[in-house]
Amino acid sequence: MNHFQDGTKDPTKVRVLFVAWFLREDRRWLGAFLPPERFECSYVGLEEAVDSTRKRTPWKKWWQFFRLALKARRELARHPQDLIVTAFPQVGFTVGLVNLLTFVRTPHVIWYFNCGHEYRGLRKWLSRLAYRGVDRCLVYTRHERSVYARVFALPKSRFQFTHLTGAELKAEDFRGAREDFALAPRYIAALGSSGRDYGTLLRAVEGLSLQLVIVAHPHALPPGPVPPNVKVLTSIPQQDYLRIIAEAELVAIPVNNRETASGQMTLIQAMALGVPVVATRCIGTEDYIRHGANGWFVEMGDVEEWRRTLRSILDDPEERQRLATEALRFARERFTDRTGARVLAALAEELSTPPAIFYNQTHSSTATPESDAEHSKDRRI
Structure with missing residues (x-):
């Protein structure tokens, strides 16, 4: 990390913590495409494989996600961050819940926010609780913004549409x-x-x-x-x-x-x-x-x-x-992760506190004045 001689953080950089079970030394996900002169990236992943073949998330998998969330919390305690980026609703849920219970207020973005079906009962109630502290959920259809706002009792401004992205394929x-x-x-x-x-x-x-x-x-x-x-x-x-x-x-x-x-x-x-x-x-x-x-x-x-x-x-x-x-x-x-990183760069510079000095250079490409006004009305509820 870049610091000045007195130990303070370089104010020109935004510190981003990525939390996802698939992160490895050779797989830095969106962090590989963020410009290093603007961002410092840290990564928390799981060493063991996560079974993604089940229709419903089994208890073993939930336990893995909670361990991942606790690893992320320890990383935050050692190295404060400007933004947390998690992948998929389940990891966003566990990280959001752990952060809520431990009074973490670092801005949080959930990538790949697609629930597959509407939550009901206890799961919906717990999700509403965990997602209260999430600043933005990236959804991949415009229709989902209204659906998730209703299901999770959050403002529509918390759900941002962008096309789904992935690794570039040949x-x-x-x-x-x-x-x-x-x-x-x-x-x-x-x-x-x-x-x-x-x-x-x-x-x-x-x-x-x-x-x-x-x-x-x-x-x-x-x-x-x-x-x-x-x-x-x-x-x-x-x-x-x-x-x-x-x-x-x-x-x-x-x-x-x-x-x-x-x-x-x-x-x-x-x-x-x-x-x-x-x-x-x-x-x-x-x-x-x-x-x-x-x-x-x-x-x-x-x-x-x-x-x-x-x-x-x-x-x-x-x-x-x-x-x-x-x-x-x-x-x-x-549809490439390089495009997704540009969306994330604008979000990071918007949500980090204090705002990064590069915010105005990238934000205009991914938001509109209307969405700026909508987001500024509600950072928290």
Whole structure:
């Protein structure tokens, strides 16, 4: 850390503490893209793996998250920070609760704030308590701002929309899925588990000449047998998941979730790998797909429309190439962690106390005068 000779902190730098179970020496997440002349970054992660395959968070996983929150609290005690950035609602919950109980007032931002479904009962009550001290939650659809404000009894200004971001992907780095998994020369890929509607998709591909490859956890699949042209894979590493996307003719994202958002991660990965996407028109896809330009929408639960759309695109190689090219361009502009770091830089300089001297240089690119006024009315409730 940069200090002057008298031991005081360099006032030109904002200290940011990242807290996420996946942080490693070689994975600094958004911190890798923050300019070092403006920011000092610290990291708290877990050494052991965290199981992300369950539909509900098991107690073992909650215990891991609370240990992570306690590690972050010890780090804050040793090295005060200007901003805490946590990943996903569960870690934001545990860190928020620990900070509340130990009277920490460091500004807190939750990244990847997507709950999958509305909380109810005791979980909703505890979440409302834990999130009271959170300054901003980054959500990935505009609709979720109103949903979460209502569910967690917080001002809408606490929830900020930005496109979901991830590591920059290059299609040439993800090859060999056909051979390794004995896939057909041409196939459709359908991946992910949250809020999926594989029952509709399975009916839509019956009799289709191409293979459908589903990569999902068992709980996401409907009961009963699958058509003969369908291959199901479960519990594969992330690298293989991306390889299956990269070699697909197109990616199908069927969703049955009217409460919150589902499907964005698979969607941005497919676009970033230059693969055309057909998706259910829903909360999780409407802010990402431009119908007929960088992807294609199908109405929720419409088997016949799924069948017609898949056949139309699969039979038109020029249309697939056009969609793929535009999807790749769109992804490179909006879906990388480098873009996410610019959003975080503006937030850090807005929320840090006192405000960083660079605030005015970056804030204008990610906020509007209306949102400035909205945020300034409410830092805490």
